[in-house]
Amino acid sequence: MAFVVTEPCVGCEYTDCVVVCPCDCFREGEQMLYIAPDACVDCDACRVECPVDAIFHEDNVPEKWIEYVERNREMAAACPPITERKEPLARTEN
């Protein structure tokens, strides 16, 4: 089981979630973050920190974003770790 980052994260200006994770689960994609599911211990700390409610437990991901469960697994394996708060992520039009 793991937590999952979903669509509202795209273009996030607050990477507040990464600093509360005790297991360094977050990975930095070009436009959003992902959680490495094998590292996540379901502590729930990141979910409450996210100001746009982009994070869900995988059992609670809204149906319209269910594809993000697998996408987090795939993208987390391909993206570098992020453990410190950063400036806004890149936006699509850039």
Ligand code: SF4
């Ligand atoms: S706080 Fe984290 S999960 Fe929430 S939108 Fe920002 S980067 Fe994504």
Ligand code: SF4
């Ligand atoms: S639930 Fe806890 S361990 Fe999992 S990604 Fe969020 S902060 Fe990290």
